[in-house]
Amino acid sequence: MIVGLTGGIGSGKSAAMAVFEKLGIGCVDADVVAREVVEPGQPALSAIADHFGEDVLTEDGLLDRATLRHRIFSDPDEKRWLEGLLHPLIRTEMQRQLAAQSSPYSVLVAPLLFENDLDRGCDTSVLIDVPESVQVERVLARDGGSEEQAWAIIRQQMPREEKLKRADHVVSNMGSLAELESQLVALHKRFVAQSAS
Ligand SMILES: CC(C)(COP(=O)(O)OP(=O)(O)OC[C@H]1O[C@@H](n2cnc3c(N)ncnc32)[C@H](O)[C@@H]1O)[C@@H](O)C(=O)NCCC(=O)NCCS
Numbered sequence: 001m002i003v004g005l006t007g008g009i010g011s012g013k014s015a016a017m018a019v020f021e022k023l024g025i026g027c028v029d030a031d032v033v034a035r036e037v038v039e040p041g042q043p044a045l046s047a048i049a050d051h052f053g054e055d056v057l058t059e060d061g062l063l064d065r066a067t068l069r070h071r072i073f074s075d076p077d078e079k080r081w082l083e084g085l086l087h088p089l090i091r092t093e094m095q096r097q098l099a100a101q102s103s104p105y106s107v108l109v110a111p112l113l114f115e116n117d118l119d120r121g122c123d124t125s126v127l128i129d130v131p132e133s134v135q136v137e138r139v140l141a142r143d144g145g146s147e148e149q150a151w152a153i154i155r156q157q158m159p160r161e162e163k164l165k166r167a168d169h170v171v172s173n174m175g176s177l178a179e180l181e182s183q184l185v186a187l188h189k190r191f192v193a194q195s196a197s
């Protein structure tokens with residue numbers, strides 16, 4: 001059984017994943033896999049450098065994530081190009097990692113779960129939900145950067161209302177981290193029961 005966990009940038013997906021991991025549930029994180037497929041030596045990194053130029057590499061030959069972030073979120077064609085390259089690689093690697101899990105159910109954490117129809121391959125979906133203004137506040141507190149860029153990224157994700165309609169379970173993350181945890185523990189109990197039936 002696979003549970004798809006999603007939410008926009010800064011909604012609290014990583015915080016939620018930490019709760020599932022503490023409960024012993026195997027988790028696969030799309031953002032982590034997205035980093036693995038562009039590690040030095042991976043063909044995708046050379047393809048990105050060929051396409052965008054050496055500016056997107058650091059002196060050590062790593063991907064300069066801030067530069068690439070700036071390029072793709074200000075240019076829809078460049079974003080589409082990057083997604084065309086990375087999404088098939090990310091999907092294959094996520095499937096491989098999910099197949100290796102042995103907990104009663106596993107969790108696939110993906111910011112673009114609905115945008116990319118990844119929920120079709122899951123048994124159920126959970127949305128970590130906060131208003132967009134809170135997403136911006138938390139992203140700025142965590143990463144710094146500009147408020148304008150945080151809004152630009154949010155505008156390029158599925159609108160909150162659509163995600164609320166599409167999710168099987170909605171978990172509000174407006175309260176404390178302890179409140180987030182207690183809602184997720186309740187869901188966990190349901191998932192364990194479901195996976196055994
Ligand atoms: C542009 C990159 C290098 C910026 O890296 P950075 O370290 O700043 O951000 P990180 O990867 O941690 O992503 C942070 C958040 O940005 C948002 N985000 C990332 N990529 C996208 C995208 N293509 N569309 C919409 N939102 C996105 C997500 O909410 C994600 O959780 C990176 O996000 C990337 O490689 N994106 C393309 C791959 C992708 O679509 N990843 C999303 C998971 S499948």
Ligand SMILES: Nc1ncnc2c1ncn2[C@@H]1O[C@H](COP(=O)(O)OP(=O)(O)OP(=O)(O)O)[C@@H](O)[C@H]1O
Binds near residue numbers: 008
């Ligand atoms: N309930 C909460 N109360 C206060 N701060 C929170 C809460 N939940 C998460 N945060 C903080 O908000 C920030 C964003 O949370 P988190 O990193 O889990 O989001 P995310 O959805 O994984 O983000 P991204 O899409 O950028 O990867 C973090 O700094 C986190 O510590």
